[in-house]
Amino acid sequence: MFNLLSIAIGAVGLVLALFAFLPLLGWANWFIIPLAVLGLGVGLFSSQKSGRALNLLVIAVGVLRLILGGGIF
Numbered sequence: 001m002f003n004l005l006s007i008a009i010g011a012v013g014l015v016l017a018l019f020a021f022l023p024l025l026g027w028a029n030w031f032i033i034p035l036a037v038l039g040l041g042v043g044l045f046s047s048q049k050s051g052r053a054l055n056l057l058v059i060a061v062g063v064l065r066l067i068l069g070g071g072i073f
Contacts (some may be wrong), residue, residue, distance in 0.1 A: 002042055006051025009039030013058040024033070025036040025068035036062065 020028035036058035044049035044056040 001046075003046035003048040003051045004017030006039045006046060007054055009035065009042060010051060010054035010058055013039060013055065014061070016049055017058050017061045020062070026065055027072055029066050033059055033062040033066075 013032050014033075016028065016032050018043075020026060020032060026070070036055045038057040042051055043055055
């Protein structure tokens with residue numbers, strides 16, 4: 001059950017992170033990364049790894065976008 005919830009949170013975060021890759025929307029990653037951290041925390045209660053892996057991917061995409069945009073753009 002926790003894995004399914006973690007995957008759902010990660011899927012929402014991934015869609016939002018892909019949307020935030022558009023120019024001038026990089027600031028949205030400041031909200032997406034904590035959402036993915038929440039999903040990662042929920043995934044820690046599960047014995048399966050897929051939810052955790054998805055949320056780690058979302059965190060990596062968000063951090064990469066923040067680095068490329070200088071933290072704002």
